[in-house]
Structures are given as structure tokens and as C-alpha cells.
Amino acid sequence: MHDGAEALRILVAQCRREARSIGIVGHDSKGFLDDAAGDVRLDTASHAGIVDYRPEELVVTARAGTPLAELTQALAERGQLLPFDPPRYGHAGTLGGAIASGLSGPARPWRGSVRDAVLGVEIVNGLGERLRFGGSVMKNVAGYDVSRLMVGARGRLGVILSASVRVAPRPPAEATLRLSCTAARASELCRRWARLPLPITATCWVDDVLHVRLSGSKAGIVSAQASMQLHETGDAAVWAQVRDHDHPFFAGDAPLTRLSLPRGNRFAAADVLLEWGGCQAWLRRAAHEAGAAQDGFATAFRGRRAQHEPLDGTAKYARRVQQAFDPEGVFNPGLAT
Amino acid sequence: MSNDAVLEQLRRCLPASSLITGEHAVRPFETDGLTAIRERPWAVALPDDVEQVRAVLRICRQNDVPVVTRGAGTGLSGGARPLRNGLLLAMTKMNRIKEVDLDACTATVEPGVTNLSISQAVRQHNLYYAPDPSSQIACSIGGNVAENSGGVHCLKYGLTVHNVLGLRIETFEGDELVLGSKCLEQAGLDWLAVMIGSEGMLGVVTEVTVKLLPLPEAKRVLLASFRAVQDAGDAVGAIIAAGIVPAGLEMMDSPAIRAAEDFAAAGYPRDAAAILLCELDGTEEEVEADARRMQAVLAAHRADVRVASDEAERERLWKGRKSAFPAMGRIAPDYYCMDGTIPRRALAEVLGAIAAFASEYQLRVANVFHAGDGNLHPLILYDANQPGELHRAEELGRRILGLCVQVGGTVTGEHGVGVEKLDPMCEQFTAAELAQFHRLKAALDPAGLMNPGKAIPTLAHCAELGGMHVHGGRLPHPELERL
Numbered sequence: 178m179h180d181g182a183e184a185l186r187i188l189v190a191q192c193r194r195e196a197r198s199i200g201i202v203g204h205d206s207k208g209f210l211d212d213a214a215g216d217v218r219l220d221t222a223s224h225a226g227i228v229d230y231r232p233e234e235l236v237v238t239a240r241a242g243t244p245l246a247e248l249t250q251a252l253a254e255r256g257q258l259l260p261f262d263p264p265r266y267g268h269a270g271t272l273g274g275a276i277a278s279g280l281s282g283p284a285r286p287w288r289g290s291v292r293d294a295v296l297g298v299e300i301v302n303g304l305g306e307r308l309r310f311g312g313s314v315m316k317n318v319a320g321y322d323v324s325r326l327m328v329g330a331r332g333r334l335g336v337i338l339s340a341s342v343r344v345a346p347r348p349p350a351e352a353t354l355r356l357s358c359t360a361a362r363a364s365e366l367c368r369r370w371a372r373l374p375l376p377i378t379a380t381c382w383v384d385d386v387l388h389v390r391l392s393g394s395k396a397g398i399v400s401a402q403a404s405m406q407l408h409e410t411g412d413a414a415v416w417a418q419v420r421d422h423d424h425p426f427f428a429g430d431a432p433l434t435r436l437s438l439p440r441g442n443r444f445a446a447a448d449v450l451l452e453w454g455g456c457q458a459w460l461r462r463a464a465h466e467a468g469a470a471q472d473g474f475a476t477a478f479r480g481r482r483a484q485h486e487p488l489d490g491t492a493k494y495a496r497r498v499q500q501a502f503d504p505e506g507v508f509n510p511g512l513a514t
Numbered sequence: 515m516s517n518d519a520v521l522e523q524l525r526r527c528l529p530a531s532s533l534i535t536g537e538h539a540v541r542p543f544e545t546d547g548l549t550a551i552r553e554r555p556w557a558v559a560l561p562d563d564v565e566q567v568r569a570v571l572r573i574c575r576q577n578d579v580p581v582v583t584r585g586a587g588t589g590l591s592g593g594a595r596p597l598r599n600g601l602l603l604a605m606t607k608m609n610r611i612k613e614v615d616l617d618a619c620t621a622t623v624e625p626g627v628t629n630l631s632i633s634q635a636v637r638q639h640n641l642y643y644a645p646d647p648s649s650q651i652a653c654s655i656g657g658n659v660a661e662n663s664g665g666v667h668c669l670k671y672g673l674t675v676h677n678v679l680g681l682r683i684e685t686f687e688g689d690e691l692v693l694g695s696k697c698l699e700q701a702g703l704d705w706l707a708v709m710i711g712s713e714g715m716l717g718v719v720t721e722v723t724v725k726l727l728p729l730p731e732a733k734r735v736l737l738a739s740f741r742a743v744q745d746a747g748d749a750v751g752a753i754i755a756a757g758i759v760p761a762g763l764e765m766m767d768s769p770a771i772r773a774a775e776d777f778a779a780a781g782y783p784r785d786a787a788a789i790l791l792c793e794l795d796g797t798e799e800e801v802e803a804d805a806r807r808m809q810a811v812l813a814a815h816r817a818d819v820r821v822a823s824d825e826a827e828r829e830r831l832w833k834g835r836k837s838a839f840p841a842m843g844r845i846a847p848d849y850y851c852m853d854g855t856i857p858r859r860a861l862a863e864v865l866g867a868i869a870a871f872a873s874e875y876q877l878r879v880a881n882v883f884h885a886g887d888g889n890l891h892p893l894i895l896y897d898a899n900q901p902g903e904l905h906r907a908e909e910l911g912r913r914i915l916g917l918c919v920q921v922g923g924t925v926t927g928e929h930g931v932g933v934e935k936l937d938p939m940c941e942q943f944t945a946a947e948l949a950q951f952h953r954l955k956a957a958l959d960p961a962g963l964m965n966p967g968k969a970i971p972t973l974a975h976c977a978e979l980g981g982m983h984v985h986g987g988r989l990p991h992p993e994l995e996r997l
């Protein structure tokens with residue numbers, strides 16, 4: 178537990194004065210994704226710890242450098258969880274990094290994404306100013322939603338110092354089921370289930386098996402299981418493996434591409450890992466070989482340097498937004514839009 | 515160019531019935547739901563389609579005419595209040611549902627479509643659009659996007675920002691931005707978050723793609739009555755702490771209960787100090803299990819609990835809540851609706867303080883609000899015909915919002931800042947934070963002609979109020995325009 182906020186602000190202000198750039202890192206667990214290099218390395222691990230946790234408010238406020246492991250442990254002790262369940266590649270990762278990268282885990286379509294859960298942030302902008310946006314209450318429309326804009330901005334708009342995020346109660350019961358089937362069948366089932374009120378909180382199809390997680394009351398799970406005709410019990414360990422890319426599918430040096438697909442798509446291929454009710458697919462091919470997949474978009478994950486920025490009508494405005502927060506381009510220059 | 519010449523240009527790109535001018539004709543547009551603030555617009559344009567929106571914006575850009583976009587005009591913070599020298603762009607004619615995608619469970623609609631009509635259009639497929647502001651029969655989805663509107667079910671299902679997947683925006687510069695898609699993730703910056711809740715300051719919403727949810731299998735409504743407000747406030751926190759996330763959790767205090775009961779005969783206990791209306795939804799089994807736990811928590815907080823026995827009773831209980839606003843019209847000539855959000859744990863304390871303030875200002879306040887997410891709606895009752903009452907009501911409102919900020923909350927949970935809450939914004943944000951908002955606005959609208967003067971106060975405005983800390987008499991960003 179350490180308050181390094183002012184030191185981080187001073188560092189930014191100083192770099193700005195001296196026209197030196199800054200690369201922001203937490204645990205550097207996602208360094209493979211982004212080239213956050215700069216003249217100076219700003220390490221948020223020096224600013225860590227839970228600042229305020231109130232289970233009855235469903236909110237936790239923690240400093241950016243807080244390890245995800247510590248945060249989830251604290252929540253588990255009070256019967257709660259981080260709804261967006263962020264990946265911990267290499268079993269590391271900080272809250273700040275999870276927000277800046279904006280990556281969500283297996284429950285994302287049902288429990289929401291990182292940005293869905295973010296309620297407020299404190300940041301240092303490129304002018305070396307400490308600013309607070311949002312707050313720790315559920316509903317807040319005072320001013321533009323800068324807190325959510327920070328999610329997935331990959332540190333280009335500022336250093337996240339701390340964040341308040343919404344948490345969720347841990348369900349009383351949970352079950353992982355499995356069904357042997359083809360990708361096409363899995364995709365069809367997911368489409369059908371999306372139209373029904375079912376307690377699904379994760380799906381994953383890989384190696385000809387569809388894994389499904391149901392969460393809620395015991396009775397609710399039993400009745401859903403029956404109506405979905407899922408009879409075979411699976412292994413709950415699969416969810417953390419998929420989330421953290423520990424599953425054998427992710428092993429080895431072949432390129433890794435993430436495919437974001439529209440809801441209700443009919444995408445199916447034998448050599449992919451398909452999660453999020455069919456809305457996210459992983460491929461061991463380079464992004465440019467992923468094909469123009471069904472109105473979705475591909476992101477290079479491992480292999481060549483990731484290139485996520487869309488070159489559409491928003492590009493001009495994205496540059497301006499970046500300048501609005503960081504007029505002199507102090508942050509993460511490797512990632513300029 | 516003269517005003518008449520600009521009008522002539524507008525006439526050329528709009529059907530005759532879609533351009534309204536003249537003191538008398540523009541009158542219906544002079545205010546939104548915040549009726550105490552009025553202004554007549556120079557002209558009103560009612561485009562039929564996006565081509566016309568583009569043409570109107572181009573003419574305004576070329577002639578430096580400010581534009582205020584308007585949806586259904588139900589906003590409660592003056593966000594759609596027109597400008598005397600500005601064009602009012604009213605989106606109500608763009609009210610088509612363009613596509614319902616049953617595989618994706620999405621609907622793509624024009625901005626003037628009303629909130630409720632989306633759910634009505636997909637009901638036959640057992641789907642609905644979750645955010646349900648009490649104004650849902652009238653308010654437009656474009657207005658919902660601009661305000662990030664909530665409703666009675668947002669504790670469980672989220673606000674507009676959690677339920678919109680895609681937007682099309684026309685910027686003042688003349689670009690069309692296609693933001694989001696039917697995918698869950700967005701490539702690049704989270705543009706949807708920037709646009710949703712931006713109060714018409716960054717662009718015109720011309721299309722919205724919303725997420726549809728399957729209608730829940732079962733619903734149950736519990737009515738809990740309390741003899742002490744403190745118990746009701748504590749029960750709210752205890753329900754959440756017990757791991758229950760109700761679909762709706764609404765609270766009414768004694769003045770609100772009586773007014774609603776007189777108006778709607780909902781079956782509320784007149785002698786209760788407070789009631790909680792709790793709705794649970796999900797599968798039969800979930801609802802059954804949660805209802806049992808909920809009853810135990812409520813009983814532990816000394817509540818009398820009644821469970822609606824059938825659909826008719828459920829509807830009646832909700833009708834009382836939903837007619838609370840019109841019910842106020844019966845007991846006072848005017849009311850002023852506040853919208854602060856506070857941490858739930860402060861509920862009882864803040865309600866107590868509001869009552870004390872009210873007697874200080876010799877005004878009555880009724881509370882009916884979204885207790886589950888701490889979003890208060892104190893209704894300050896007054897009579898505008900009594901000299902000084904409106905002024906006292908506004909003063910009281912400011913005190914209440916100040917208190918919300920002090921206990922760690924915010925000055926607006928869902929109604930937006932508009933022109934109404936510019937002053938309290940100075941209390942909630944520092945000069946540097948406000949300056950950051952202004953720079954973000956300028957990134958999307960460098961000319962500063964989209965809904966100017968709303969949502970974010972200028973630094974000069976705050977300095978005048980004395981609500982902002984100005985060091986050494988110098989404003990942090992002297993280069994910023996002062997209005």
C-alpha cells in the first residue's frame with residue numbers, strides 16, 4: 178500500500194518540461210501487445226493498494242498499481258468479484274493495466290466489459306495535472322464520460338492513478354458443463370440461447386467441445402441445464418486457462434489473432450477457439466490472413482506488433498482527442514494514432 | 515450573410531413544412547421539461563433524413579449559426595433549451611425503426627424513435643430494450659443517448675451507455691462518424707462512451723443500434739413499508755450486501771406515498787414513513803430464491819412486507835410509483851425535480867438533512883427515487899405565483915446538490931447538467947478538470963457551435979460564483995475563451 182500519486186505527477190510534469198517521452202507500465206504483463214517505450218519508464222507499481230472497499234455499495238476504489246490478484250482476493254473474501262474478470266497473462270497484471278488495455282474475460286457478454294464497470298478515475302494528463310472524473314456512485318452524468326474513455330486508450334491520454342469500479346456479488350452456485358459438437362453446432366446453439374433468459378456466464382468452444390458456465394441459484398442452474406440439454410459435467414479450470422491464455426490452444430510461437438464478431442454471427446471454423454457466445458474468436462494465423470470476417474475486425478495479438486487503430490473517419494478526431502489530453506505527446510509515443 | 519438569406523438557403527434543402535420560423539410558430543419549442551427556463555429559437559428545422567441533417571449543418575457552419583439539437587423535449591435540465599440566435603434541430607420526424615436483427619438481438623433506429631416504441635416493436639419476439647426512463651412513452655432514443663438516461667431497472671441492466679452498441683454521428687464539421695457496431699468491442703478509442711451523455715455538445719446522433727434482451731421469464735414485486743426512514747435506507751444497503759441485485763429498488767417517503775396514493779390508489783400504506791418497491795426478475799427458480807432472501811433482509815429491518823399476488827397487483831404497485839410526478843401536480847402548483855446521486859450508505863442521513871433544509875426554506879419536499887443506485891429525486895414543491903418561492907426553491911435545490919457532492923456523490927445521476935446545473939458543476943470539478951472537458955469538446959467541435967453554453971460551465975462563470983479555487987487570482991488557462 179503506497180501513495181505514489183504526487184511523485185508520478187511530478188515525473189510527468191518534469192518530462193513535459195524537458196520534452197522527454199514516457200512509456201507507462203504496470204506489471205508489463207501485456208508488453209507483448211503494445212510498445213509502450215519512451216525516454217522514461219513510468220512504473221505504476223509504486224502506486225498501489227486498495228483505497229476504499231464497500232461491499233454494500235458494490236464499489237471498490239484502488240490505485241493503478243494494485244495487483245489484480247490482490248484485488249480479486251479482497252473481493253472474494255466478501256463474496257464478490259470483478260465482473261469483467263480481466264486476463265492475467267503470465268499470472269501478473271495491475272488494475273491500471275487492465276483498464277488501460279480494456280481487455281475483458283470470459284463473462285464479458287453477460288457481466289459486462291471493463292468499461293461497463295468503470296465508475297470513476299483519477300489521472301495525470303499530459304500537462305502534468307491530476308484530474309478526477311466520474312466517482313464512486315452508480316449513476317453520474319456530470320461532464321463527459323472521461324472515465325470510460327480511459328478504458329482501452331492504452332495510456333495515450335494519461336496515467337491512470339486510481340479507479341473506482343463496480344463489483345458484483347459472487348453467485349451462490351456455478352456449474353461448468355460440456356458438450357461434444359462441431360463449431361457450427363456450437364455457434365448455432367449460442368445464437369439460440371441468446372434469445373432465451375438463461376443464466377449463462379461463459380461459453381468456449383475449442384477442440385470439438387463446447388464448454389458452458391451457468392451461474393445463479395442451484396435450482397436455476399439445474400432447470401437451465403435440463404432445458405439446454407447439457408448433461409456432462411466439465412472442468413471449471415478451463416475459464417481461467419482461456420482468460421489468461423494458459424490453455425494449450427495459446428501455446429507455441431504461431432501468430433495469434435483476435436477476431437471480434439457481431440452478435441448473432443454464423444462464423445465457425447475447426448481450428449479456432451470461440452468464446453463470448455460466438456462473438457470473440459481466436460486464430461493461430463496472422464491478422465491479415467484472418468479474412469474479412471463477417472463484419473467483424475481482427476486484432477494482431479502475438480506475433481507482429483499489434484496494430485489496433487482503425488483508419489476510418491474517426492482517425493482525425495482520435496488524434497485531436499489525444500492532443501486534448503496530451504498536447505505535447507508525452508505518453509506512449511510508440512502508440513501514436 | 516443576412517438572416518433572411520440563410521433562411522432562404524435552409525428553405526431550399528428542407529420541405530416547406532419542415533422549417534418553422536416566426537415568434538408565434540416557434541413557441542412550442544421554447545422550453546424542454548425544465549419549464550422555468552425559456553427562449554425562442556431563431557428557427558426550427560425538422561429534418562426527415564440524414565441528408566437534410568447534413569445540409570442544415572453545412573448551412574449553419576458556413577454562416578456561423580449555433581445549433582441546438584432537440585429530441586422530444588422531455589429533458590429536465592434545459593439541455594435542449596434553444597438559443598435566440600440559433601437554429602433548433604428537432605429530430606422527431608426521424609422516427610423509423612430501420613432494422614430488427616433477431617440473430618444479433620439488436621434494433622437499429624433513427625434518433626427520433628421513442629424509447630417505449632422500441633420495446634413495443636420487439637415484444638412479439640419476446641425481446642425488449644432495458645433502459646426505461648419514466649418518460650419512456652415520450653422521450654426519444656437520441657435524447658436518451660445524449661443524456662445517458664437511466665430508468666427504474668438500471669441497477670441490474672445498466673444505463674443507456676451499457677445498452678447501446680452503435681451510433682452514427684454527424685459532426686459540426688460535416689463528417690459522419692460510424693461508431694461501434696454489432697460487435698461487443700470497439701476498435702480504437704471508446705467513442706460510444708464519449709458520445710453517450712455528451713448532451714448534444716459533440717455532434718448530432720442520426721442512428722442508434724441498441725441491444726435487446728430476452729424478456730425475463732418471471733417477475734415479482736414486493737412492497738415493504740417502514741415506520742422509520744432510517745430503517746428503509748439501511749435495508750437498501752443490506753439487500754445489496756446480501757448479494758441480491760434487484761431489477762428495481764425504488765423508495766418513496768411519506769409525502770410521496772400519500773400523494774401517489776391519493777392519485778393512483780396503488781394500495782400503499784398511508785401511515786408508513788417510507789416504502790420500498792422491490793422488483794425481482796429472472797427464471798422462476800432465481801426469483802423464488804431471491805424473494806425468500808429479500809423477505810428475510812426486509813424483516814430484519816422491521817419492514818411489513820407484501821408480495822404482489824398477481825399481475826394486476828404488480829401493475830398497480832408500479833402505477834403508484836410511475837404516477838408520483840403527476841401526483842405532485844395535485845398537491846402543489848409547481849415542483850422542481852432534483853437529481854443527485856449519493857453513496858447508498860448515506861441515504862438516511864441525506865434524507866434527514868433534506869428535510870431540515872426544507873423547513874429552513876419553508877418549502878415542502880417529497881422524495882421518490884431510485885434507491886438501489888442512490889439516485890435521489892427530491893421534488894421541491896412551490897408556487898411560482900408566490901413572490902420569492904421559485905427563488906427559494908432554487909436555493910434549496912443548490913443546497914441539496916452541494917450536500918450530494920459533500921457525501922461523495924454527484925450533482926446529476928441521469929438528467930444531465932444542461933443549463934440548470936452549471937453552478938453546481940463548479941463545486942464538483944476543479945478548474946483544470948473543467949478545462950479538460952472544454953478541450954475534449956473542442957476536439958469534436960472546434961467551432962464551438964454545437965449546443966454552446968451547456969453542460970460544462972466556463973472557468974469565468976465559476977470564478978464569478980466563487981465556487982472554484984483560483985490560485986493567486988490567475989485562472990489556470992487564460993487562453994480559454996470567457997463567455
Ligand SMILES: Cc1cc2nc3c(=O)[nH]c(=O)nc-3n(C[C@H](O)[C@H](O)[C@H](O)COP(=O)(O)OP(=O)(O)OC[C@H]3O[C@@H](n4cnc5c(N)ncnc54)[C@H](O)[C@@H]3O)c2cc1C
Nearest residue numbers: 585586587588589593647648654656657658660664714719
Ligand atoms: C416525467 C418525466 C420523467 C422522467 N424520468 C426520467 C427517468 O426515469 N430517467 C431519466 O434518465 N430521465 C428521465 N426524464 C428526463 C428525460 O426524459 C430524459 O433526459 C430523456 O432522455 C430526454 O429525451 P428527449 O428526447 O426528450 O431529449 P430532449 O429533452 O429533447 O434533449 C435532451 C438533450 O439531448 C440532446 N439531444 C436530443 N436528441 C439528440 C440527437 N439526436 N443528437 C444529439 N443530441 C440530442 C439535446 O440537445 C439535449 O441536450 C424524465 C422526464 C420527465 C419529464
